[in-house]
Amino acid sequence: MIEVTDLSKRYGDTLAVDRLTFRVRPGRVTGFLGPNGAGKSTTMRLALGLDTPTAGSVTIGGRRYRALRAPLREVGSLLDAGAVHPGRRARDHLRWLAVSNGIDGGRVDEVLETVGLAAAGHRRVGGFSLGMRQRLGIAAALLGDPPVLMLDEPVNGLDTEGIRWVRGLLRQHAAEGRTVLLSSHLMSEMQLTADHLVVIGRGRLVADTPIDDLIERNSRPLTRVRTPDGDALGPVLARAGATVEASGDTWEVAGLSAEDVGTLAARHGVVLHELTPRRSSLEDVYTALTGTSVEFRGERRAS
């Protein structure tokens, strides 16, 4: 369990994190979302004791990170896959990490195997692709077999197969009862991987909710309609309060469910060639949410 309590961090004039409070519970994958500069990476740096909070605290399993004696056995983290000495071999990078936390040297080969770098362990990291560096960073996070994983954009630079692999790995860790916090700007990926979402905007909490609830509560009914008789259907839908976005004879009807559109069309004798209910994607909901948070902040500033 990661507990963020009233956390604030100020850099000069910028309040990067503003009284943030949320919990990351074990047994599920928690997605950490927010626009660039929202404070996700800062929050993670504060959690890992790299930066000191201006106010508030982050505890992991009830303890502050900097109080941990062998933190790699408690929290596996990946902040920046580029943060590796390019002149060092991948194996040696993991070896010094293992030594630093009293982790058995055999784990080095195990995690290299897990992330698919067994054959590249003897190569210097400078020659690695971004995807390989991500895999090495994930290997470092897994090294201490920790009950908590905290990964910042772990799928950056990975190919489709790699992205699927990370998804499976994180789902598996959550299923084992571990705590998994994952930030990503790939909404479709987040929708497939995360069970729960923490959304922040400008350093503040915007939402902390199960992903399905978030989408359900914040989505507007959307229906795709194809009709040869647009002139007749258009005014009917408009009177019912729907907004229509047309591209050719295919319309996206917002504000009415498929049932409503079908009923209206039948009542007015309009022929439909397609009637498809559409669910808002996480991306739609996220854009709406963070857009609101930005506006909200703007108003506060003005007052």
Place this chain on the structure above:
Amino acid sequence: MRRERLGVLRRAVAAEAVKATTARSLAWTFVAFAAVTPVMAVFVGLTGSLQPDDTVLGGSLTAAPAAQLVAAAFGAVVVTGEYSTGTARTTFAALPRRETVLAAKALVVGASVFVAGLASAGAALAIGSVLLAGDGYAPGDPFPALIGVAAGLAALAVLGVAVGAVLRHSAGAIAAVVGVALVPPLVAPVLGDAQRWVAGASPTSALEKMTQTSDAAPEVVGSLGAWPSLAVVAGYTALCVAAAGALLQARDV
């Protein structure tokens, strides 16, 4: 509690030892450090380019101050290299006790430079003794001076670690620590009575006095003896390490 801290320090030292030996750039800097004194001893020995009143020990260790500057750069880059590559974040996530990490770096750098410095000074002396035999130079007194030379090399390397941790930037840190080594003997002659202390506090001066070379004239290196000079250098190095440790604790990575 105490025992636990020692355990963390032991792990940190082991990790730093792996790091120092597995990064290519660090390894080359270290090789350069160890090679420069013996290689120079060969040149001095073959060309016999010594003052008539110089000692074999002093002539053999002509390049010891140069080696000391390379050692300082090595110590600095052990720390600043972590910042330029981003490894520092990984290091402090693995070992959140930052002053322990700094102590481990200082120990690994100090010990490795001391041992390699002793070996390379000994090798240089052996080379010089063979090549300069029968040329009529006074032999000089190598014991315990060689220990002092190795300690002087190690001290500046550790100072490099401390300055690297404060400045976090390779070029800046190397410039600063090389400045500490080279500037005092240049400015000391205009400082009157303070000259004895200012020049005496220079790490290169301490080393030259240790090698008993005729270059180590009091008007250049101060009238403080070799061992007191070394003690002064070791003293402010320890202070700098302590200050760097406190700064690391307080600062964001």
